[in-house]
Amino acid sequence: MLSCPVQNSASLSEACQLFLADLREWILACIDKHGDAPATNVHDQATYTISWPVSMRASDDVRPLGFMKDLRHRINARFEAEGRWRHGYWTMQEAHHGTEHFELFLGTLWRLDPADPETTRQLLDAAEHFGNWAPEIPPWFDWKTGLFRSFYFGTDGVKLDPVAAVNVPDHFRCVNIALLAHEMTGEARYLDLARLHASRWAEAILASSDLPAGLTADGAVFHQPGDGGERDPYRRTVGQIRLETQVDRAENFLASGAINALLRLWGLCDEPRFRAAAERLLDVIATQLNDPDAGPAADILGVYRRAAGDHRYDRLIHEAVERLDPFGFMELTLEPVKKRERRPPGIGKRADMPNWMEDGAPRRRNPILLAVAAEIAGDEQLAARAVDLARTHFRLAREAFPDGREHGCSARSVSAIARGHGRDNNAGMVTAVLGRAMEALGSSHEVEPSQWRRLSSL
Numbered sequence: 001m002l003s004c005p006v007q008n009s010a011s012l013s014e015a016c017q018l019f020l021a022d023l024r025e026w027i028l029a030c031i032d033k034h035g036d037a038p039a040t041n042v043h044d045q046a047t048y049t050i051s052w053p054v055s056m057r058a059s060d061d062v063r064p065l066g067f068m069k070d071l072r073h074r075i076n077a078r079f080e081a082e083g084r085w086r087h088g089y090w091t092m093q094e095a096h097h098g099t100e101h102f103e104l105f106l107g108t109l110w111r112l113d114p115a116d117p118e119t120t121r122q123l124l125d126a127a128e129h130f131g132n133w134a135p136e137i138p139p140w141f142d143w144k145t146g147l148f149r150s151f152y153f154g155t156d157g158v159k160l161d162p163v164a165a166v167n168v169p170d171h172f173r174c175v176n177i178a179l180l181a182h183e184m185t186g187e188a189r190y191l192d193l194a195r196l197h198a199s200r201w202a203e204a205i206l207a208s209s210d211l212p213a214g215l216t217a218d219g220a221v222f223h224q225p226g227d228g229g230e231r232d233p234y235r236r237t238v239g240q241i242r243l244e245t246q247v248d249r250a251e252n253f254l255a256s257g258a259i260n261a262l263l264r265l266w267g268l269c270d271e272p273r274f275r276a277a278a279e280r281l282l283d284v285i286a287t288q289l290n291d292p293d294a295g296p297a298a299d300i301l302g303v304y305r306r307a308a309g310d311h312r313y314d315r316l317i318h319e320a321v322e323r324l325d326p327f328g329f330m331e332l333t334l335e336p337v338k339k340r341e342r343r344p345p346g347i348g349k350r351a352d353m354p355n356w357m358e359d360g361a362p363r364r365r366n367p368i369l370l371a372v373a374a375e376i377a378g379d380e381q382l383a384a385r386a387v388d389l390a391r392t393h394f395r396l397a398r399e400a401f402p403d404g405r406e407h408g409c410s411a412r413s414v415s416a417i418a419r420g421h422g423r424d425n426n427a428g429m430v431t432a433v434l435g436r437a438m439e440a441l442g443s444s445h446e447v448e449p450s451q452w453r454r455l456s457s458l
Helices: 012-034 063-081 100-112 117-127 169-185 188-207 233-237 246-255 258-269 272-288 295-308 314-322 367-377 380-400 414-418 429-441 449-456
Strands: 002-005 152-154 214-216 219-221 331-335 355-358
Touching: 002 380, 012 063, 012 380, 012 414, 012 429, 063 100, 063 117, 100 117, 100 169, 117 169, 169 188, 169 246, 169 258, 188 214, 188 219, 188 258, 188 272, 246 258, 246 272, 246 295, 258 272, 258 295, 272 295, 295 314, 295 367, 295 429, 314 367, 331 380, 367 380, 367 429, 380 414, 380 429, 414 429
Parallel strands: none
Antiparallel strands: 002 331, 214 219, 331 355
């Protein structure tokens, strides 16, 4: 076990500056450690850099961006030389893991430098396959049904199996790549694909009191074929999923970026069903705010609040924090416990997640929840406390864990704390706490408390 006292900063600006210094120190240490390392055979080896833009936007140092571009080149060169990539994408993968490098790492890199032609080329080289726009590649998508033909596909073709033919929330990762390609190019075909596939999901989510576990050409399914058995490729491939309860199913949409996609499509297409489907999922997710691991639940409610200008969940967030006494402890402890046999139910969980304790008792306050509550209330003191707590989580993770290059989705890495693990929808201590606070403070980091309150009401 590792313990660290929580330092209470005098202001939000000071809290951010201290956390930024720690984050920058880690980034430079990663560059020194991995700068000359060859690419590995890990599919998500680059996603540990996803939290870095929070630091990069506050610094003129070009080294992190150069490192990420070198990493992009080395990964591309290795996988193409080995024949694992052909025509810009995996020769065969599945919708969950195969999309991660492109959506998460290359998407982050493109947003950092949209003018870089190589990042654009690699992303579009992959994206053109999702709608069957490369005629020499067997089609992955059925435009008549609006569904993908399988959970498994690549530039070598599609695995046509009745069980694998069920579309699952992980296919929203394909939607997010299509939306990214639309943002990059303005081409309608990418938006058409995203809209068509997401429409099928929105209709299924709104049609029943039960959330769907999957989709077929005949409609929604509520239990996977071969559920839990030997013929269930979904459970075998994505070992962290649970589908038993409504919370489990809502969590699966959240972890696949589905709510973000639905809200993005609502903004682009102005179709109420996309917002309504997102709200249907959020209504379930909002019941988990009292779970100390459910930081991603609070974060996605904050995302919805900003996107829709709707404060419907504010009271639930306020009530969850009101019970917590955010300043009521002085020391945080990290315990890297033995991996559990199965992921616990709920939001923000993985089988390999560590335990956190406050003054020796189980953790009750998640910094992400406190950060969203501070934004809603315009409370700079609470925001500073959230950043200080997030920084303490990050510092302990640096002592206990590797950077995250070995397994991007693991809960036992510095990256897992910084940007979230594989079920956290990119909500971590850097991305969802420090990053949000920096946005509120502005680029000068000298915004007055009254301006902080004004920003929180936007």
